[in-house]
Amino acid sequence: MPTLAVLTAAGSGSRLGMDLPKALVELEGLPLVVHAARRLCASGVVDSLVVTTPPGLTAHVAAMLWSDPGVDRPVRAVEGAGTRQASVAAGLRAGLAERDPAAAGQLPPAGGGAEVDVVLVHDAARPLASPELVRRVVDAVRAGHGAVVPGLPVTDTIKRVAPGADGVERVTQTVDRAALRAVQTPQGFDRALLERAHAAAVHREGDESLAATDDAGLVEDLGVDVHVVPGETAAAKITTVHDLRVAALTLQEAR
Known part of the structure; x- marks a missing residue:
């Protein structure tokens, strides 16, 4: 059964x-989206993007x-939306829909959207x-875990704080970091579960203050377990120029 990858690049x-x-x-020398797409394809477990x-x-x-x-x-490109959640929903609909292969020269998902699992x-x-x-991630989903995210142990000391005077916050608790994970992507899902999670949260997707920042959170809201590999x-996220420099160094060291 085919695996579909939704690659968010609308930010x-x-x-x-x-x-x-x-x-x-x-x-x-290569756009970030090309780097990401190449690695998804090189995995050998992704059938369409x-x-x-x-x-x-x-x-x-x-x-x-x-x-x-x-x-x-096979790759299809679709315009994203105002929030990450809405963009993923748009990509999911496009990837699972039966489309005319000749439309805008785009290719359909391998095996047809109905077969993606x-x-x-x-x-x-x-x-x-x-x-x-x-x-x-894909192996863990196919092993029976409906929602799977990659995560790294948190190495910094984490404090819970409360607002304080003059912008100085007050520490209320030191959180036990042993059970904490910094979550990454790609995140993997049973297709039906992910569709159900997005359908249940469709009322949130247009509001940046309410929209989910990751799809695993939508599954958690259903009361379904999410597992971590x-x-x-x-797989660090690039947000700043410094992050971009670190990524370049990572590539150079890999060579």
């Missing part, structure tokens, strides 16, 4: 301070991925998540 990347969307920012794009850039991103030799799976949701802002990590430092 503005304003904190990077550049005049183009984050997914199109180059890392060692849907990429959500900034407004007006769908054709550009699609052409970029179709022409890249490292992206060797596992869905990955991944962020182009984590361009160096390895093929091994992708396989680890080991993450990796290479």
